[in-house]
Amino acid sequence: MQNNQPVEFNHAINYVNKIKNRFQGQPDIYKAFLEILHTYQKEQRNAKEAGGNYTPALTEQEVYAQVARLFKNQEDLLSEFGQFLPDANSSAVR
Known part of the structure; x- marks a missing residue:
């Protein structure tokens, strides 16, 4: 199981960087995304x-x-985000 962790961690880092780059001109969206993640982790x-x-x-x-809501019209980002939350993704598809 530990062998998978670095890959998943790297995937997460790459994903966050992709979001940062995509919303370079809209720092509020990137900041809001980080805030959502921070709140979730704290919970x-x-x-x-x-x-x-x-x-x-x-x-x-x-x-x-x-x-x-934050990534409206950014289906690729939302789809990739769903990989990090498999439970949410499966129930959101109803």
């Missing part, structure tokens, strides 16, 4: 530390929906 950390006694305020589906 996941809180849930983990609480040992199941905490329900994250931001689900994968909500993260996906927020990013979808």
